[in-house]
Amino acid sequence: MRKIIxxxxxxxxxxxxxxxxxEFMDHTRLMDHGDGHLMDMDGGMVMGQNLDTLPGGxxxxxxxxxxxxxxxxxxxxxxxxxxxAFDKQEFQFEPCTKLTVHFVNDDxxxxxxxxxxxxxxxxxxxxxxxxxxxxxxxxxTLIFPPNDKTYLVHxxxxxxxxxGMKAQLKIxxxxxxxxxxxxxxANIIQDDYSSSIPEPVAKPVVAKKTKAANGNGKTNGSLIxxxxxxxxxxxxxLTPMLMRRFKGMxxxxxxxxxxxxxxxxxxxxxxxxxxxxxxxxxxxTPELPKE
Ligand SMILES: [Cu+2]
Numbered sequence: 001m002r003k004i005i006x007x008x009x010x011x012x013x014x015x016x017x018x019x020x021x022x023e024f025m026d027h028t029r030l031m032d033h034g035d036g037h038l039m040d041m042d043g044g045m046v047m048g049q050n051l052d053t054l055p056g057g058x059x060x061x062x063x064x065x066x067x068x069x070x071x072x073x074x075x076x077x078x079x080x081x082x083x084x085a086f087d088k089q090e091f092q093f094e095p096c097t098k099l100t101v102h103f104v105n106d107d108x109x110x111x112x113x114x115x116x117x118x119x120x121x122x123x124x125x126x127x128x129x130x131x132x133x134x135x136x137x138x139x140x141t142l143i144f145p146p147n148d149k150t151y152l153v154h155x156x157x158x159x160x161x162x163x164g165m166k167a168q169l170k171i172x173x174x175x176x177x178x179x180x181x182x183x184x185x186a187n188i189i190q191d192d193y194s195s196s197i198p199e200p201v202a203k204p205v206v207a208k209k210t211k212a213a214n215g216n217g218k219t220n221g222s223l224i225x226x227x228x229x230x231x232x233x234x235x236x237x238l239t240p241m242l243m244r245r246f247k248g249m250x251x252x253x254x255x256x257x258x259x260x261x262x263x264x265x266x267x268x269x270x271x272x273x274x275x276x277x278x279x280x281x282x283x284x285t286p287e288l289p290k291e
Pocket of ligand 1: 084110112155156157160165
């Protein structure tokens, strides 16, 4: 009897909403906030929806298309080092196409299908945007402008694009390829997982600096040790000379003598610089041609 009660209790706990997977939600009952902005209270949102306004340069809607794009962690499994992805990474449509995107989020977190670079007179902030806090589905429609262009499509949730949720959509011939589209184009900085990575040749400068700053470890025969040696040598030579010079002097006399010596040295340096300038300028003065 006790066994039956405990099994029933466990079954009740695990069937409660806390433990059961979230139900898939079709976001069809959206509130229209105007300017193509629609949303519900369950994490569904459409921004930049355009059902009927022709972009400048389009005489008519060239084609009416529908696509279903899925988003989720499982679509990134085939891309090493990636965490999230769409199920497709490349799209192509004719200019002035009216496109309806059915966006399905297979994860239990928030994902987006976000396009940038659309004409701002028609799309607020140049954006078309679908968003679902999943699992769920949402649909939105837009009309593309007439020019050949490649648009970035991505999920703007922090790090989702960097982790792979990124695609490119070409209108007409497009305007080139975007970098690091998973499975389509190379990364700007390519990861290297090859087994024969060579040992770094030079020691990193940062490590050296840290050692010196910590005060432990050798100075590695760097510039600092050279300067130190020269300083010690000058000190060793000058000290007996100065000791002889200051012998029997009072403190004030020593200070006066030191100031006099400094003044003499400055005077000598000044003379040296003046003569150096004279030499340079006399050489540079061009000789006038003799008639
Ligand atoms: Cu996302």
